[in-house]
Amino acid sequence: MRINVSALVPESVIPYNKVSSSAGGMSVELMQLDGYLVSENLTINFPILGILSVANMTTQNFAEFLKKKLEDDGHLRNPTVDVRLINAKVTVLGQVNQPGTFNFTEQNITLLQALGYAGDLTINGKREDVMIMRDEEGVRQITHIDLTSADWLEGPYNFIKPNDVIVVNPNNPKVKSAGFIGNIGTLLSVVSILLTTVVLITK
Template sequence: MFTNYKRQIILLMKAIISPFNLQKTRVNVFKYALLLFVAVQISSCGSAKKSSYFNEVGNNSFATYFEPLEPILQKNDLLSINITSLNAEVTEMFNLANNAGGAQPTGYLIDQDGFIRFPVLGKIEVSGLTKKELREYIREELISKKLLMEPIVDIRFMNFKVSVLGEVNQPAVFTIPNEKVTLLEALGMAGDMTIYAQRNNVLLISEEDGIKSTKRIDLTSDELFTSPNYYLRPNDIVYVQPNDRKVRNTSNAAQWFSVILGSLSLAVISISTFK
């Protein structure tokens, strides 16, 4: 890469120095300044397009993909299971994990075999179920065993988190209390992407049943709106990659090229001014 920069510097020096003479200095300075201005404008237009979302989206309607709103329960998920019924005194025994004497609720951790231990009902295999399926199972068990009358079962994730990393202004791990977050909302919580982000190549890392999967998402098109990845799942990781501009700006060769180009420009201006 540095060799390419050297070649560009040599060509630039030849272009600036070769036509120089005392009579044409100001004309050449104006000519190269104009070319530099045009190049910067063209570059700015291209950068602006690459740094915006959904460039080709018009007035359209999209059907929202809802499947991720009911994620599958997995090992290591931490659940809050709250029971209410007409008999508040009997119901209290089923909510011990949610009322730990003023301390932080412990909840129900799905173990490595996919089970939780629930009061009276004992071990329940929950891995692979949705919250709705587990809710119906517990309700039917409480009724069939005549433990409660008309119980209401509420299940929530206690560890619904997503991570946003890479070229964003505030990378962090975010807890989602309402268990519903879109990719765009997660990027918003992270302070949006920086100007150096690849908006057409965002990496989404998910895990289900111990198997990790990766997907590439283009945020310059409208494909996200009809994608199953529009809503994030628990423990999803969003990684925003840096673009070529960031890589160039952090390279020593680019820094030296900028210094040398600036020095040449100053020399040309000085010759023109003090002639």
Template sequence: MQSQFSQQVAKIITLVVITIALSSCVSNKEILYFQDADQYSQDNVQYQHNTIQPNDILSVTINAAIPEAAIPYNKTVSSATTINSIDILKLQGYLVNPEGFIALPVLGKIKAAQRTNTELENLIVARLEEGGHLINPIVSVRLLNAKITVLGEVKQPGTFNFTEQYISVPQALGYAGDLTINGRRDDVLLIREVDAKRTITHLNLTATNWMDNPEYRLKPNDVLVVQPNRAKVKTAGYVGNVSTIVAIASVTLSAIILLTR
């Protein structure tokens, strides 16, 4: 009688473990990227210029035909300082304040926010020429603290700096070591704040139709959030993961067999 009871309990525990294991599995459709790549047709790549935002750090360099004439319009850098680090460059850069302005030598405050780098370059050139400061100046503006943040089910979540002018979603996920097996690839959140507006977009990495959208290329300060897939959520609702459940079930079964002998 006790032997039959222990056998029934063992069958029940085995059935529960198998059920949990099967419910925690994921299919290929949930973990493969760009599943319709064979149907994707070649298309022209469209680049959108990013606009300058508050808290950006800019490098602004002003040159002229006579280099000495442009010296007063650039920040003075100590000759003992070797600019070979991005961190040093940031300290020498111009911080865009919450109102969107930067303060340049001689020229004073200039509205930088909501302008592209090219637009700001043209504005500074116009100020220099119209004010009789320099003739045919050359102005270069570059963002020094471009960064993106990747959170959630990735191998190395964190904030990553980049020096390229454009970076794509796959590149950003590559910085974070790619998604874990528990990452939901059909619903990645993109949180973006541009020109005092915040948007949240859902990206489906298993398809290719979003690659032609503006969201394919990230903007500085974008945040990607990789949500857990159903397998991760289900195992989180139990003890933690399937291996833990199997271990507990094995111990329980062993205890029942010992007690019913």
């Protein structure tokens, strides 16, 4: 994640910003910020403050937490803290127009936004069966979403988390057309999706 701490006196925040080594001669206004590596136990090593946990926090939650800590501990007066994700990605496979892995920086992108990155579902996509694979504390969770129902909009899978994998399964006509008497290209496409899904599940 990338964290930018600013204040009315720019020089006062220099110790609290992780600056790229290539930005040595840059002014405070133009300095290039480096990102923070989030460890396996969901912590970062922040300048001056040391180890801080980011577990169960959105970027906005952590920005508010860090701002309060900098103020309450007497480090800065009325600082502004901006936190953004870097290298966050979502993979969208199956019956979409542009399958692939997509980077995003927003904290709260929705399932529909992620599908939009992939060019939306094709006519062969099964809207009643969109699979999401998510790692929760090292455990792979798999759920199936029915896009034709509004129930999922209030659930935990409305918003995408980094490293989620979305698989749009083929509808029945698509599966039938992949029979031995159907188009061999379609068959190979379906088999490829299934194999990719198996690899991701067992990884």
